[in-house]
Amino acid sequence: MSILIKNGRIVTAAEDYIADIYIEGEQIVAIGQNLSLKADQEIDATGKLVFPGGIDPHVHLDMPFMGTYSSDDYSTGTLAALHGGTTSVIDFILQTQGKSLRHALEEWQGRSKGNAYGDYSFHMAVTDFNENTKLEIREMVEEGITSFKTFMAYKGALMIDDGQMVDLMQEVKRQGGMVTVHATNGDMIDKLIAKHKSEGKLSPLYHYLSQPEVTEAEASGRFSDMAHYTNVPAYIVHMTCEGALNAVRRATMRNQQVFVETCIQYLILDASLYENDFEGAKWVMSPPLRQPKDQEALWAGLNQGLIQVVGTDHCPFKWEQKLMGKDDFSKIPNGHPAIEHRIELLYSEGVNKGKITLNKFVEVSSTNAAKLFGMYPKKGCIAIGSDADLVIFDPNKQHQLSVNTHHMNVDYSGYEGWEVTGKCETVLLRGQIAIDKGETKINKGYGQFVKRNKVNGII
């Protein structure tokens, strides 16, 4: 099977030019102007952008969490991602405290195998670091799982202490991996939750007020210091605020590389959404949405190169699940649905409104994640020999986001009625047209596990 994409405006993290792309099998084999190659299928991309398939390195599919499971599984989640131009995702495996990493890996392999539409990989969340876990780090790296997630919050379920963190960092450094973190001060947050509950303050607003900026800034600084001490490649997930970003800015002043991800919601939504009583549960996530000044800091952080990645932290729960916390905000499952909207929202709110350039858009939605997590240049670029993971994008098409049209398995939208300029029209994954004008063209099971390379923390 061969495909020739004609006359598209090819945009990568570094380039912007009009040319044809010739695909044979799963890969790009030629790029040039007026290519006179015969293909089984030709796509006219005149007037369209062609950029690398998005990579969302922060999603939670079918994940057991807070007494329930996130509502998108590998099938619905990766299909929704493809509709929104994201061809690869990295999901989080959670070690159960007291059990092995291998046990957790097998559980996630069981959930994912044969079910995915899009390509996927795994981060391993280490929730119980001990002598046995230590021996498994190398095994995981050999499996192509080269990033290890830690939680500085969710005590009793996922959190590790600073001693475990330093030990883990040293072992991951030795084995050629990266340590990533949910950086918020779990003890402070638990104290604030208890205080608000004792005062009868139980609405979603108090989820927000239990996680003030300082809880994230403090943990981001502490994590950066531990990463400095151990010299491990380090990455902070879902950063939301100016204070946390300043902690990383200080780390960069001592020539330390700490990589940062923010998520689309923190760039475009703010904490005023928590004011509408229980409706705010739609946006109960950790860390919470912040203030407009934090949005400004995050956009600036992208342009300054302090923030390298925009993910989603996609962790959807249906309304019925959110209602578990109707009378107590601390029981609302944390997370919101966004896997389908990241690319289009980032284009519409970022590029179209002049906040970031087109090249920056590609860099932070695809290329940097591929580089940081050991998938480049197979993923994240348009080059000869790379996987033909491509988005053909109509930059002028206007549409509205809604629960009535999205593909995520959730019965509300966090972006209901949002007007978006720019639409993913055709999406290719490894040389196959996966989505064309809203129609799915591949079958469940087409998505493959991506075995990742060791990382060195330089991009």
Ligand code: URP
């Ligand atoms: O609210 C969130 N973020 N839910 C998913 C788990 C996590 O902390 O990333």
Ligand code: ZN
């Ligand atoms: Zn089990």
Ligand code: ZN
């Ligand atoms: Zn988190």
Ligand code: ZN
């Ligand atoms: Zn998450």
